[in-house]
Every structure is written in structure tokens, then in C-alpha cells.
Amino acid sequence: MLASSGLTLRVYDNTGLAGKPALATTTPSLAFTLPGNKFNGAWSAGLSGTVAFPPGSAGVYEFDCAFANTTMAFVWVDGHLVCQDGNAYSPDAADVDNPLPVNIFRDASRGTVSELPLRAHVYYNALAHPSVQIQSVKE
Numbered sequence: 001m002l003a004s005s006g007l008t009l010r011v012y013d014n015t016g017l018a019g020k021p022a023l024a025t026t027t028p029s030l031a032f033t034l035p036g037n038k039f040n041g042a043w044s045a046g047l048s049g050t051v052a053f054p055p056g057s058a059g060v061y062e063f064d065c066a067f068a069n070t071t072m073a074f075v076w077v078d079g080h081l082v083c084q085d086g087n088a089y090s091p092d093a094a095d096v097d098n099p100l101p102v103n104i105f106r107d108a109s110r111g112t113v114s115e116l117p118l119r120a121h122v123y124y125n126a127l128a129h130p131s132v133q134i135q136s137v138k139e
Helices: none
Strands: 007-012 023-027 042-052 064-066 072-077 080-084 105-107 111-113 115-125 136-138
Touching (some): 064 080
Antiparallel strands (some): 007 042, 042 115, 105 111
16 A cells, blocks of 8 residues: 555644644655654654555455554544554454455546545553554554
């Protein structure tokens, strides 16, 4: 899966995705590094944009997300929860849309439509975890 025009990563110095971001950047990849114990050990991050799905896999795509020492983390594609870190709660397998069927179709005005919105929220609080490592979302 490729980011079609880059993904926006916003990092906040609080655990509520609130206020002005302490860091805002664009990344071409779903793999990203977060600030560890910066911001007094409490922060949140949001990743958003669109992702393009290559043809193949009969329109069904599976997501393999890897999180390290998060307090909570969630990844949605087109509003479908595809991954979460299991720290806040462990949903039943039937409650997660992974693998996700993606309807790639041809549109007369837009050509082949194979892009969907992606959103990920990652939260960290040092009171819950003594340290944080590199965190990533992988295809």
C-alpha cells in the first residue's frame, strides 16, 4: 500500500490530540517514529491521508500493524478499524475489519479508483509504560 500524496503526521504534547500540534510533517510511508519520552512522557499523534491499493489479492488486503509500548493505538481505513494495539481493549476478531475487502472500480470521470482515506491515532502516557520504542504501521 502506498500513500498517494503523502500522509500528514501530527504530534501533540498532550494525550488528547488537542490544540496546536508540537510537530507536523508529511511522510510518504505508513512507517513512522514517535517522540518517546519527549513532552514529559505524555503525547498523542494522528496520521491521516489517503492510501492507494495496488491491484491484486482479489481485492482483499490484510494489515499487519506493529506497535511498541503504546498506551492506545488504532488504525482505520475508510472508517473500518483494521488494527489496534490491544492495550485499551482486545476486540473480538469479528469486530476488526482485517482483512479488508477493497472495491477497486473504474469511474468514467476519474479512471481507476483505488484510494481510500486512512487515519491512525497513537497515544502514549509514561505513567502507563516506562519507555517507548519505534512505532510503525506496516502494510
